[in-house]
Amino acid sequence: MTMQMETRRAARPAAPWVGGKRLLAQKVIARQKEVDHTCYVEPFVGMGGVFLRRDFAPACEVINDYDREVANFFRVLQRHYVAFLDMLKWQLTSRSEFERLLQVEPETQTDLERAARFLYLQRTVFGGKAQGNFGVTRTGPARFDLTKLVPVLEDVYERLTRVVIECLPWQDVIDRYDTDGTLFYLDPPYYGTESYYKARFGRGEFTEMADRLRNLKGRFILSLNDCPEVREIFSNFDVEKVGVTYSLSRKVDARGQRGELLISN
Structure with a gap:
């Protein structure tokens, strides 16, 4: 990486997220460091599993x-x-509070209330899965502990300095920010898991994504699960297989080493 980069202090995500990149992040970031870029864009940031761990900008x-x-x-x-x-100050880990907040329509709240509700649910739900079950553990403290959360939030707040935050379809983000100096990191829902996410993403959008990336001015790195359908759709790009171990599912056959792909141009 030869272009001028500012050094930033990496941060941890403030809450779990389905498809979070804790185990894959360093491999992705190592690839990013090999690409000269003046603009970095994540169309599917989630809780920032890769973005927040980047120590350069x-x-x-x-x-x-x-x-x-x-x-x-x-x-x-x-x-x-x-x-x-201040909104989070008196919040405790409680099944009754978790269930109460699940029933609240976020559109009826202020932005501050909405953000507090979201963070509380993401930290207390099992596996970071939206609309899931209340998460409990017999080996650790309560999941919503402000004494441990504040330092994490402070690091995220500092990492967001000068960052542009969008809420657009991924297609619009690519159209708006694609230049010769742009590096996109795309982390869409994995093939076959689209229904896990609140933001709608259709199976046909993978093919659309391949078509758009084929005509990209800038560079991209895309992470997806290794399956025949993905390999076929993105067969015109460089495809690297990496192994990552997962343990979210309670099903024994769903745990262990999984193949993932890093796709790039």
């Missing part, structure tokens, strides 16, 4: 998620950090 950074809860959370944290912490 070009002149322009853009994070996007079409899930309104995700975009609102990052915007509130970036612009109303102190007020947001």
